[in-house]
Amino acid sequence: MSLPIDVVLQNFGIPDDAVSVVSLNHPFNWENTTDLLLDLEEKLKNLDLPLKIQKKLSKIVTEAVDNVCRHGLKAEDNKLSSFTCKMHDNVVYMATRNLVSSTEIKKLVDMIEEINNSDLEEINLNFRAQLKHGKMDRMGNAGLGFYQMARKSTSPIRYNFSSNDIDNAYFTYLITVDTKQ
């Protein structure tokens, strides 16, 4: 049984008094995620963050919600899918939860561990190599999203898997940006 998202976020170390910037719960589609991104754009302007930081955060959130739209299992099964963006002091926390097939877990773990064990230069090199030589699949996935999020973040990606049933698990990951870095 999957943990409630608030417990997952607490386990990731997001302060209880972090203020919500934007959030979205199941169901995810291209239209409501576009509305979320437009809402985020307005909220970030009102926070008076430098344009560079606003753009960086928007890039991360774009990739995060694109992942749910493209890679979530059938929408009717993905009932606990969610995205939340919170801020505390100068740190922005972006957490995404999505239902994935258990057969995908190892691939996701290997990819995130490789990213977390790389420095920024290595992540950029891998991003550019995938951009130049990778192929887009039929779902419109170019294999670049996690590299993009990682190189825009200021901390390693934190993640966990919570079994939903024998075939699927909820994959939750956290991207953090310290806006003063």
Added chain:
Amino acid sequence: MHNLNIPETPMTPKIQMSTAGVCEISGTSRPEDPNEFFAPVFEWLDDYFISAPAPLELNVHLKYFNTSSSKVLLDIFETLEDNKDKVDVSVVWIYEEDDDELLDAGEELLELVEIEYELREI
């Protein structure tokens, strides 16, 4: 051959490809199916380079684009690169003052191809 005009939507960019050689991609690029959305651009370019009537300048002014769009943009730039022996091709990457993210993204893409380009601040 005709011009190609695709209006902007909240998720997809405006696209204008002119037989006079001045082309534009602008707005936000986050199409649900990037292969399907950009297919007319590649078809138009294939037709254009058959006769190559005039030098081609592609002006790119995107506020936001996802990584799938990055891949397609690179594919477009590579198509220009593949045809630069037939006619002069160039890209103008437009970004707003203080938008270092957009500037960096443009530089990153354009450094992966060998075509004339200009990074233009507005």
